[in-house]
Amino acid sequence: MRRATQADLAAVQDFLAPRVATSMFLSGNLRDQGLTSAQTAPRAGADHRKSMTLWLGEEAGQITGVIGYAAAGYVVFEAPALTQADYPALREALFGRSLLGLNGAMDQVAHLVAALDLPCHRAAMDEVEPHYHLALSALTIPSGAGRLRPALAQDLPQLIQWRMASEVETLGARDSAENRARARVSLQELMAADRLRVLEQDGLAVAMTNFNAALPAIVQVGGVYTPPDLRGRGYARRAVALHLAEARGRGVTEAILFAANAAAARAYEAIGFARIGSYRIVNFDPGITLGETQLGELS
Numbered sequence: 001m002r003r004a005t006q007a008d009l010a011a012v013q014d015f016l017a018p019r020v021a022t023s024m025f026l027s028g029n030l031r032d033q034g035l036t037s038a039q040t041a042p043r044a045g046a047d048h049r050k051s052m053t054l055w056l057g058e059e060a061g062q063i064t065g066v067i068g069y070a071a072a073g074y075v076v077f078e079a080p081a082l083t084q085a086d087y088p089a090l091r092e093a094l095f096g097r098s099l100l101g102l103n104g105a106m107d108q109v110a111h112l113v114a115a116l117d118l119p120c121h122r123a124a125m126d127e128v129e130p131h132y133h134l135a136l137s138a139l140t141i142p143s144g145a146g147r148l149r150p151a152l153a154q155d156l157p158q159l160i161q162w163r164m165a166s167e168v169e170t171l172g173a174r175d176s177a178e179n180r181a182r183a184r185v186s187l188q189e190l191m192a193a194d195r196l197r198v199l200e201q202d203g204l205a206v207a208m209t210n211f212n213a214a215l216p217a218i219v220q221v222g223g224v225y226t227p228p229d230l231r232g233r234g235y236a237r238r239a240v241a242l243h244l245a246e247a248r249g250r251g252v253t254e255a256i257l258f259a260a261n262a263a264a265a266r267a268y269e270a271i272g273f274a275r276i277g278s279y280r281i282v283n284f285d286p287g288i289t290l291g292e293t294q295l296g297e298l299s
Contacts, residue, residue: 001067001089004054006035012054015063016078021133021276022105023078024220024256026052026068028213032193036071047071049185055093057086067093067112073100073287075116079108087115095291101283105131109280116290124172124285129258130265132273136248136255140271141241144234146206148242151187151196155205159187159198162208166225170260173285196223197246199239207235209243219247221257224264237267244271 004012009030016023016030033051049072057065057079065079067090075094079086094116102112106128113120120126151159163183167173190196190210199207207230212222221244226236244255258279259265265275 001055001057001086001093004056008056011063012066015066019078020215020218021256024213025103026066026076026078027215028220029068029070029076031215057081069094069097073098075099075102075112077104077108077112082108082111090115091291097290098287099284099290100287101281103279103281106278106280109282113282118282119288120282122284123282125281125283128278128280129260130275131258131277131279132256132268133276134255134273136244136253138272139241139244139248141245142234142238142271144238146199146201146235146238148197148199148239150194151191151198151208155198156187158205159208160184162225162227163187163223171283197239197243199235206230207239209239217252218254218256219252221255237271241271
């Protein structure tokens with residue numbers, strides 16, 4: 001494997017384009033923030049948290065896989081040809097970097113977990129979730145109450161509470177000052193990018209949704225949340241459907257998401273999503289340092 005440069009990006013994008021369903025975080029981060037500026041391991045604060053360091057697998061001059069490291073501490077990738085022979089190069093490339101999590105197609109994650117010798121028994125979350133796709137021409141908008149609107153600055157305190165509650169519930173995260181600060185930054189970025197929406201009924205916010213990755217023709221839905229006392233009323237599915245209808249009006253033709261539980265899966269299927277595979281998510285909270293996991297096990 002070799003480190004990618006700016007000159008490789010066109011070929012990387014060509015490789016990812018037909019595989020976009022399983023590489024939305026990688027593709028979206030590259031489109032939004034590009035490569036990290038540092039030529040060594042990224043320094044804290046040196047680059048945007050979603051900027052990427054990339055390593056390429058190649059055969060006969062053609063890209064066979066892309067491994068990405070986001071400055072925030074996440075590994076995202078599209079490496080369908082990865083084998084055990086690639087493990088030593090992966091360990092060397094990522095050695096010493098902090099890791100909060102990784103996610104991707106289930107079989108590919110299995111290779112990354114083995115290659116990096118991840119202590120998944122210590123993970124806050126290690127789950128396989130159903131992976132869904134929708135052609136927006138087949139979108140069904142459910143009837144019901146509620147008006148969708150962009151999130152506003154005055155919504156932020158409540159949305160931070162909701163984001164934190166969602167991450168505790170679905171990702172096994174801690175309700176900590178560090179995680180709340182991270183949630184604030186993420187929500188502010190989504191608002192600045194106009195990708196965060198709130199469903200409002202009778203003047204009250206009842207659900208939220210966002211696109212956590214976006215390309216011109218396809219978006220990935222994430223951050224869907226309804227407070228427990230408001231669930232069972234169809235708010236989440238209506239919020240997602242209305243947001244996708246809005247995107248369709250701008251020329252987006254497809255959507256991707258993965259469902260955190262059976263209730264969420266039913267809601268997404270009700271508006272037209274169909275399962276296309278399985279997506280594995282591994283999160284560490286607190287994070288770990290790659291290459292030091294075995295040492296940590298011995299201490």
